[in-house]
Amino acid sequence: MLTVGAVLSTSALLAGAIQVAAGTAQASPAPIAAQQRADLLARAGAESVSDARLLGLTGQEKLVVKDAVVDADGARHFRYERTYAGLPVLGGDLVVHTSAKGAVSVDRAVEGSIAPATLSPKLTAEQAATTATGAVRALVGGAHDADEAALASVSGAGTATLVVWAASGTPRLAYRTTVEGMRADGTPSRQLLVTDAATGELLDSHEQIQTSNATGTGKGVFDGTVTLTTNYTGSTYQLKDNTRGGQYTVDKNGTLYTDADNVWGNGLASNGQSAAVDAQFGAAKTWDYYKNVHGRSGIRGDGVGAYSKVHYGSNYVNAFWDDGCFCMTYGDGSGNNHPLTAIDVAGHEMTHGVTSNTAGLNYSGESGGLNESTSDIFGTMVEFYANLPTDTPDYLIGERLNLNGNGTPLRYMDKPSKDGASADYWSSGVGNKDVHYSSGVGNHFFYLLSEGSGAKTINGVSYNSPTSNGAKLTGIGRDKAAKIWYRALTVYMTSTTNYKAARTATLKAAIDLYGSTSAEYKAVAATWSGVNVN
Template structure:
C-alpha cells in the first residue's frame, strides 16, 4: 500500500550528498517529477541508475543505515521498529532510492519492506511501503511453541506430500501483509512435491491460533516439463591454476560451476566439486560429456550478468559484484532448475524421459533463475498470489531479454520460454499468447491470485509482450507471434528495450513484496513517466498494454500535446464502472491499495471489495470515481453495501466514512454503526439528476483503536 504521509519536521542526520530534509511523501501514483516535452522518446537526463563501484555502493548503504532511525521517525513508524538497509540505487542526477526491510522488537516483519526516495540534496520526496503506517501488535510472546507451529504448518501445507517440519524449522515473525499485523511463525516444511522429492514450502501460521496465513514454494523455478539446450560453440570464461583449468568465471564475480554428481535435491552440494581439467576445451555438445551442461550454464549466467551490467549498470544478482555458484547434474531425472536465495546459488537438473533427458540449462532458463535472485534483492515479491505471478513474470521477461541480448544464432531471441528444451508442446510458456498452453492466464480476472504463480505469470508476460511489440502477427526469432488483446484493442509497442527499462525501474525503485497487478501498473506508469515523460507516448502505450490484459484502463492519448480532456457533457444514464470491484481497480482512483481480494476479510459477492481504514492510528484514505453520469429521469440514488467492524466502544464517532459527491458530504458512517455483516445503504442523488459527478468514499481514523469499513456492490440508478 502506498499512503501519502505527512512527515515530521526536519531530520537532523546527514547524507553523503547533503543533510536530510523532508517533504510530504508521495506514492508512485502521485504527480511525477518534471519531465521532457510530451511525446519525446529519449530518456530524461538523470532518470537512469548510476553504475557504482563496490566501495561506493557499500558507503551508500552505510549512509542509509546511519539515517535509518531518522527515516523511520520521518515515516511515522513506531518506537519498536527498526529499518535495515537492503540496497541503494542512485540516479544519474543524484536522486536516491533506498530500500529497507523492517523489524519489530527484533522480529523480522514479513511485508514490512519499503523504498524511500530522496532528492540529490537529501530531501525525502516519496515512499512506497508494502505495509502502511506503524506496526502494532498486542505482544511478542506467542501462545504456540515453535514445535506447535511446525505441527500446524505440516497440517496446512498444500504443495507437498508427506510433509514434515521440526521445531527448529519455525521462526517467530510479524506478518504484516494484511492491514492488521499479527504475530506469526514462518515454518519451512519439506516433502515430495512439484519441485521433486525434497521440495520446500514456507507456511505462515498465526502464533496464537495456528491458523494458516499464507504459504508458498521456496524454490522459485521453471517446473513441469524439463529443460535443456546446447548453446553451440561459444566462448566461456575460465580460470587457470597451475597446469589446469576450472569453470571459474572471474570476469563475472567469481561465478563457479560445480558438478553436483547427482547429489539429492535435499542436499545438492553433498558430492559436488568444481569442474576442472588439464585442457581449456569443455564439453562435446551432447550428454555423453558432463561438461556440456556446465558450458550451457556458464555461458547463460555470464550473458545474464552482462545484460544487467551493460543495460542497467547492475553488477550481479545483489548488485555487489559477487557471483552466485551454480550446480549442474542435480539429483536423478530432475526436470527442474531453481534459484535458492538462502544459499545464494542456482541448481540445474538433467531433465527426464519426459524431455529426452535434456539438461535444464537453456539460455533463457539461466536468465530466468538468475533474475529470481535480482527480484529477491530488489522488490522481493512474495512467491504467492498475484505478487508471485509478478515474480515469475519478471524472470520470464528478463530471461527473454537475455536471449535477445546474447544474439546467439543457435538460440535467437523470441518470446517463447523454454523453446529449446525438447518439450512435447514445443515450449513452456508463450508471452505473446500465454493461454495457448491451455492453462496460463492471458487476461487478469478476480481469481488471478488463487492460481499457481507459473500460470498467473501469463498476465505480466502478456502485458510485457504487448508493451514491447504491440498487437498483430509477426515473426520473431524465426517463430510465429501474435499479439492479441483481451479488449480487442490494437496499438503499437514501444520496443523491447524501453519496455524492459520501464519494468526494471519499477521493480527496483517502486515495487514492494506485496505489489499486485494493479500495483505493478501504478509502478510501471511512474517508471515510464520518470524515463520518458508524463505525457509521452511510451507512458500512454504502457497504460494501453495494461488495459489490454484487463488491468485498469488506458490513459487519454496525449497526442502531440496535453492529454485529451475528460468529457463535460453528462450522459443520460449511469456510467459507474466496476461497482463490484471484480475487475480490480478498473475505473477507480485510490489513495492506497484499498481494492483487494485479500482473504483476511470477505467480499459480499464475488472475490473483490474495498477495504478502508483499520490501522489503529491516525490515518485517512479515499476511493473515488469521476465522470459518473447520474440518470436524468426518475429519482436517482446511490446504493452500496457496507460492513463496519470496530474495536471502539460507545456511540461517539471516532472513525468515519463519508460519502462525498462533487465535494459535498451526503452521508457519514462511523464506528457507532458497527454491523455483523453487510448492510445496504442508500443515498439520494436527486440534486444531481442529469449531471456528471465525482463520487468519493473518504475515511478517517483517530490515533487509537481501529475501525474497518468494507464497501461492495456500488451502483447508481
C-alpha cells in the same frame, strides 16, 4: 516435484528477505564514453588543488586523481590518491563527493594526520630490499595464504622505494619492495612488502599475482560453441570467472569443474562438461545483461557472482534458484540426458534472485504471478541479449527443452493461454491460479508493450497477440519495455504488489524514464488496459 508446466519454478525463495530501496534514476551512475571519462578525470585533476585546500590538507600533501564517477543528476565522486612531500601515501586515498546542489562530503581511508615523524630513513634502500627479500625467502616451501600454492623460489632481491605508511598505526616513513619468485605449481609470484624505514619491521605484505583469467572455448548442449572466461591456476583451468564476481560451476557433488586444455564439452549431454558450459555461459550472459543494460553488478548488486550446479539429482526435470546458497541448480531431465540448461532458463532463475533482493515479491497470489513473469521477462531479455545462432531469440519460454514431448514451449508470451492454463488477461480470480499461469498477465503485458498487438513474424517465429478490449496497440520495443519493468521492480514494487499496483509502478517508472507526456507512458497505460488491468 513440480509439474512440467511449473518447471521454471523458484524452489527456495526465502521469506522475509531484507528489502533495500534502489536509488532514483537521477542518483545512479550515468554511462560515459571513453573521451567523456578522460575529460572527467582531467576535471578531477584540475580540481585537486581546490579540493585539497577545501579538505584542509597541508602544503606537503597533494591529491592525485585515480577515478571519477558522475551521476545522472550531476553529482560527482572524485577518487584521489595522496602524496606527502612527493612520496606516495599508503592509506592516504579519499573520495570527494559533490552533490548536484554543491554540498561536499568526503570518505577517507584513514582519518587524521598522515605526516610521519621524519622523512629521513635510517636504512638504505639496499638494506630494506635485502630485509624484504629475506622475509619472502622464509616463505619458500610454505603457503603465504591458505588459497595459494607454496612458494618454490625467489628470483633475487627487489628494489625498495620510499613511501609514507599511514594505513595502520602511527604514520611513518617506510620502504615498499617488490620481490618476485615462483610458486610450486608454476604460477609466478610477486610479493609486495612494506617495511619500516628505521627498523626494517615488516608492516604489510601481500601477493600481487592471483590465479589468472584465461579465455577458453566450450560446446554446450544448447548454446553451441561459445567463449568462456576461465581461471588458470598454473596447472589447470577452472570453470570460474573472476571477471564476473567469481561465479563458477560445479557438478552434483559440488566439485568445481576443471580441465587441462581449456576446451570444455562436446555438445552432447553424455559429456558431463557440456551442461556445465551452458550453465557457465548462461550465468555470464545474465551478468552481462544486468550490468551493461541496467547497471546492476551481479544479482545482489554487490559485484558478487552466484554459482551454478549441474547434473542435480536423478531424472530431475526441473531447475531452481536458491537464495540460501546463492546458487542456481539444473537437473538432467528425463533419463538424465536432457539437461535444463537453456539460456532463457539461466536468465529466468537468476532473475528470481534479483527479485528477491529488490521487490521481494511474495511467491503466491498475484504477486507470485508477477514474480514469475519478471523471471520470464528477463529470461527472454537475456536470450535476446545473447543472440545465439543455436538459440534464435523469441518470446517463447523453455522452447528448447521439449518438456511437453511434442516440441511445444512451456509458455507463450504473445498469447499465454496457448499453453492450456495461463491467463491472457486479468480477472478477479487470476491470483488463485498457480503462479506459473497467473504470470500470463504480466507476460502478455510485456509482449504487447514490446511488440504491439496483431499478427507478426519476429526472427522467424509467428505471433498473434490479442487484447481484452480489442484495442490495436503499437509496441515501444523490448529494450524500453524492459527498462520500465526493471525500474518498477527495483524502485516501486513491494512484496505484496498485485497487478493493479504493478500498473501504477510501471507508470511511475515510465514517467521517471521518459516523462508523463511521453509516448512510452501512454503505451504503458494502454497496454495494461489491453490485458484488463485498469
